[in-house]
Amino acid sequence: MKIATYNxxxxxxxxxxxxxxxxxDQPDVACLQELKAxxxxxxxxxxxxxxxxxxxxxxxSWNGVAILSKTEPEETGRGLPGDPDxxxxxxxxxxxxxxxxxxxxxxxxxxxPGPKFDYKLKWFERFTAHAQTLVxxxxxxxxxxxxxxxxxxxxxxxxxxxxxxxxxRVETRExxxxxxxxxxxxxxxxxxxxxxxxxxxxxxxxxxGRNAGLRIDHFLLNPVMAKRLLKAGVDxxxxxxxxxxxxAPTWIELK
DNA sequence: ATGCCTAGTGATACTAGA
Numbered sequence: 001m002k003i004a005t006y007n008x009x010x011x012x013x014x015x016x017x018x019x020x021x022x023x024x025d026q027p028d029v030a031c032l033q034e035l036k037a038x039x040x041x042x043x044x045x046x047x048x049x050x051x052x053x054x055x056x057x058x059x060x061s062w063n064g065v066a067i068l069s070k071t072e073p074e075e076t077g078r079g080l081p082g083d084p085d086x087x088x089x090x091x092x093x094x095x096x097x098x099x100x101x102x103x104x105x106x107x108x109x110x111x112x113p114g115p116k117f118d119y120k121l122k123w124f125e126r127f128t129a130h131a132q133t134l135v136x137x138x139x140x141x142x143x144x145x146x147x148x149x150x151x152x153x154x155x156x157x158x159x160x161x162x163x164x165x166x167x168x169r170v171e172t173r174e175x176x177x178x179x180x181x182x183x184x185x186x187x188x189x190x191x192x193x194x195x196x197x198x199x200x201x202x203x204x205x206x207x208x209g210r211n212a213g214l215r216i217d218h219f220l221l222n223p224v225m226a227k228r229l230l231k232a233g234v235d236x237x238x239x240x241x242x243x244x245x246x247x248a249p250t251w252i253e254l255k
Numbered sequence: 256a257t258g259c260c261t262a263g264t265g266a267t268a269c270t271a272g273a
Contacts, residue, residue, distance in 0.1 A: 013262055
């Protein structure tokens, strides 16, 4: 079973790229972030045509998350619990083939310091509290998406340039460590220790051509799920396609 | 240190991304 995560950076603007990748890669489940579209503008027909059921939590202009699945997903949550005043669409969760899958788009948090950075850390705390309710379940759980965190220096092409960026601030890395300490496995790092792996390259200065990237899209597996991990990787070539997102699809294979 | 690029909104240069 193959599960992918992909920050599409505008599901309508990138629809041809998304469909081409789905057609080529045929993941069983695809978690999408940054739809940048309200619910009524989700391209439901095209996704169905491609062979996928879908649930989505959209928002006008920004954010938005979705779970695509070849078998029908059973929605178990939308919106991150813990703050009724938070209206940003950054979390959706479903049970698919007995696996609980949380799809998240963690706030960027720039510029640092400021209210956006504060919001990022608060969102991280709420997410960590929710993750705590899932990690010890006896059913498999996956929390995947755009975490907007480079966990270590190995995950940044030039760490020294990023120390005051919200994606790499010590507070952010500390928050990620606290989350991991609950007992999650970082699937890509687990299978490829010490390897330089990126999932994002910005549009500036030919970052992709220079391989000036970041590893910010992650798969966190609870212990029950981690036992079934077979492979993990990044569909790097998709980033090189015309009109592609600045992220590349990232995936795992499970027993 | 800044802007480099791109999408969305809505019809203008903005915000936001990372």
